[in-house]
């Protein structure tokens with residue numbers, strides 16, 4: 645079994661934005677379970693503004709994360725996070741899916757590969773999903789503040805936002821679950837992403 649415990653695997657700036665974005669998303673998911681918005685005389689609760697303002701901070705962090713991906717010299721290349729426009733990368737992704745299926749059939753994890761197409765593509769989808777959630781929430785907030793909250797299009801955006809929220813729970817549980825599984829099976833220690841060593 646190969647291991648990759650080099651904390652230099654991800655640049656410090658990547659680790660900082662990953663940690664900040666993850667914290668914001670955790671606050672978002674937790675606040676979404678109890679938030680109540682002020683509506684027709686009902687006062688709402690503090691979780692609603694917490695969700696809105698942390699969500700807009702999450703949008704800024706997601707944009708900064710994407711900028712880091714574009715500009716960094718070390719870490720997963722953009723084309724691996726978003727392989728959907730390259731036939732060569734799609735073939736690599738397909739092959740890697742089979743490697744993972746075979747490993748799953750033997751109830752094991754594939755040997756760790758720094759450039760594995762499947763985990764990278766899933767990370768990219770997760771980042772796109774979180775960006776879409778934060779952008780749709782912010783879009784709704786701005787138009788709602790302008791008094792356009794009742795517009796059918798604005799309501800549709802909020803409906804899509806809540807739908808993407810369900811997917812975000814799935815991504816969060818899967819991603820964090822696999823991160824801990826890789827850690828305990830010594831395939832990839834958590835400190836590759838959760839360390840502030842430069």
Ligand code: HEM
Pocket residue numbers: 653654658662665666667669670719720763767768770771774816819820823832833834836837838
């Ligand atoms: C909840 C919001 C989170 C989001 C949106 C997120 C997103 C991402 C993304 C996009 C990457 C790939 C980064 C890159 O290649 O540049 C990544 C990697 C990673 N994440 Fe997260 N993450 C989140 C939370 C967490 C949490 C809570 C943990 C651990 C407890 C975690 C552990 C890791 C690890 C260990 C990696 C490195 C994987 C590797 O190098 O192959 N993440 N995450």
Ligand code: HEM
Pocket residue numbers: 668669672673676677695696697698699700702703774777778779780781782784785802803805806808809810812
């Ligand atoms: C990463 C950022 C975000 C995440 C992960 C997130 C997550 C969620 C989730 C999971 C729900 C579903 C709650 C439910 O139906 O039980 C939700 C609903 C909601 N979010 Fe967000 N959100 C984010 C950003 C924002 C932003 C920036 C705003 C506004 C400024 C916002 C406003 C709302 C509102 C108004 C609802 C209620 C939707 C409804 O009533 O159907 N969210 N969000």
